[in-house]
Amino acid sequence: MARYTGPVCRLCRREGVKLFLKGDRCYSNKCAIDKRNYAPGQHGQRRSKQSDYGLQLREKQKARRIYGVLEGQFRGYFDEAERKKGVAGENLLIILETRFDNVVYRLGFADSRAQARQFVRHNHFTLNGKKANIPSIQLKVGDVIQLKEGSKDSALIKTIVDNLGTKTPPAWLELDINDLSAKVVNLPTKEEIDIPVDEQMIVELYSK
Secondary structure, eight states: OOOOOSOHHHHHHHHTSOOOOSGGGGGSTTOHHHHOOSOSSTTTTOOOOOOHHHHHHHHHHHHHHHHTOOHHHHHHHHHHHHHSSSOHHHHHHHHHHTBHHHHHHHHTSSSSHHHHHHHHHTTOEEETTEEOOOTTOBOOTTOEEEEOGGGGGOHHHHHHHHTGGGOOOOTTEEEETTTTEEEEOSOOOGGGOOOSOOHHHHHHHHTO
């Protein structure tokens, strides 16, 4: 599957806000946006007034980049969100939040969504007791994910597991540290989704 493979710190600088794409590095003094808080490129330090369209586009790009979704797939998620009952913008965020890779990240099994996506692709987790290695799988209430027994031998995963107790997963997920499993107990609410995105602007962008 095609995906962005360039420097991710450049994406944060382009959006002018931390997207937390590199895990712990984003919280340290090595964060690129703390050092150079302006857009990348030759004209990055020039101030320019953005149109309404430009502001809406930036919100869409932030959401895409946070969750690591390409344009076509993101548009598909929006179309699905519009078909569902309720507010389209909130539906969109819920769809993105309940992706398999994002749930792994939210539980603390990975330091970033990119790492979570890699873990899922490498078959480190099961879904409802079965093999599941597609990061975009949409999880539902009642679904159970579990770290595979063999994956516990990985030095990287062992380090992450040892730190699980220091992280608090969102209320819509129930984590069992002893069993290294988790259950989706509810769908997330808008208030529980802590990303710096105005979803209504995305709706306005696609509604034109």
